Amino acid sequence: MFMTESVKIFCGDARNELKKITDESIDLIVTSPPYADQRKFSYGGVSPDKYVEWFMPVAAELRRVLKPTGTFVLNIKEKVQNGERHVYVLELILEMRKSGWLWTEEFIWHKKNCYPGKWPNRFRDAWERLLQFNKSRKFNMYQEEVMEPMGNWAKSRLKNLSETDKIRDPSKAGSGFGKNISHWLGREMSYPTNVLHLATECGNKNHSAAFPPALPRWFVRLFTRPGDVVLDPFMGSGTTLDVALELDRIAVGIDVNEDYCRAVMEKLSSRNVGLFASARML
Numbered sequence: 001m002f003m004t005e006s007v008k009i010f011c012g013d014a015r016n017e018l019k020k021i022t023d024e025s026i027d028l029i030v031t032s033p034p035y036a037d038q039r040k041f042s043y044g045g046v047s048p049d050k051y052v053e054w055f056m057p058v059a060a061e062l063r064r065v066l067k068p069t070g071t072f073v074l075n076i077k078e079k080v081q082n083g084e085r086h087v088y089v090l091e092l093i094l095e096m097r098k099s100g101w102l103w104t105e106e107f108i109w110h111k112k113n114c115y116p117g118k119w120p121n122r123f124r125d126a127w128e129r130l131l132q133f134n135k136s137r138k139f140n141m142y143q144e145e146v147m148e149p150m151g152n153w154a155k156s157r158l159k160n161l162s163e164t165d166k167i168r169d170p171s172k173a174g175s176g177f178g179k180n181i182s183h184w185l186g187r188e189m190s191y192p193t194n195v196l197h198l199a200t201e202c203g204n205k206n207h208s209a210a211f212p213p214a215l216p217r218w219f220v221r222l223f224t225r226p227g228d229v230v231l232d233p234f235m236g237s238g239t240t241l242d243v244a245l246e247l248d249r250i251a252v253g254i255d256v257n258e259d260y261c262r263a264v265m266e267k268l269s270s271r272n273v274g275l276f277a278s279a280r281m282l
Helices: 014-020 048-065 088-098 153-158 163-167 214-223 239-246 258-271
Strands: 007-011 026-031 066-076 102-111 127-134 195-198 229-232 250-255
Touching: 007 014, 007 239, 007 258, 014 048, 014 250, 026 214, 048 066, 048 088, 066 102, 066 214, 088 102, 088 127, 195 214, 214 229, 214 239, 229 239, 239 250, 239 258, 250 258
Parallel strands: 007 250, 026 066, 026 229, 102 195, 229 250
Antiparallel strands: 066 127, 102 127
16 A cells, blocks of 8 residues: 555555445545456456446445545446447446445536447447445535536527516426526526536556546536545546545545556656655555
C-alpha cells in the first residue's frame, strides 16, 4: 500500500484490498470495472455468465465502506454475444437490489467521438451506462455544483410567447401536466439532464479503457465536498484519483495490476509537487 495524507493506493485484488478500508469511511465511489470478457490482457477477463458472481463480493465490500450518505457510481456496458446484448448488467442490477443497494438513478455517457466502424446488424456504440447506487434514500448531493449556462436557446424560445404562454403552457393532450414556462424566465443557469455528452479519452494513458477526466469530475462535484473521500476500486490509469486531488478531495485507489499502480504513483507525484514526500510502502 502506498499512502500519504491525501492519497492511498492499494495494489491487489479489490475483493481482498477493500477489506483493509474502514467501515463507512468513503463518501463517493466512482469506477469502471473490467467489462465481461474484456481487458483480458491486463485483467484476465470475466465470462458474462460469471460476471454477477464475480462482482457481488466486491459490491458487498463497497457497501460496507460507503458512508450512509455516500453514493456509488458504476460505469458499465453490456457486451454483444452471439448476435445479441448479454443481460449480465441487468442481472447485476437486480442482484445488487436484492443485497440491499438502492438503484437510485441511471446516467448515460454519450461518447461524442465514438469509434467509427461497420457491423452487419448494428450501429456504432455511442453510449455507456453510469448506474447510481445508494445505501439510503437520503444521501449527499450538491446539484448546484453541476449547473449549466442556459445559453441563447431560452431567449429564442421565449421571445415569441405571449404573457399568458409565459405563465402557463397547458398540455395539448389535456392531461393536466403542462409545462410552466415561467420557470425558465430570467434564469442564467439550469440543472443538467442525466445524459453526459463527453468525448472519450483519446490519449489512452497506457490503459485499455481510460475514461475522460470530465466524467469522474462531474460526479465528484455532484456528490462530494472538499475534504471528502473518493474511492476507485478499479483505478486503472488513476483518472478518478487525479480528479479527486484536483478538487481537493482525498483519493483512494485499488488495482490488481502492479504496472498501473506504479504508473499512478509516478503520475500523481509528478503533478502534485511534494505530495509523496512522506509516502511509504507498507
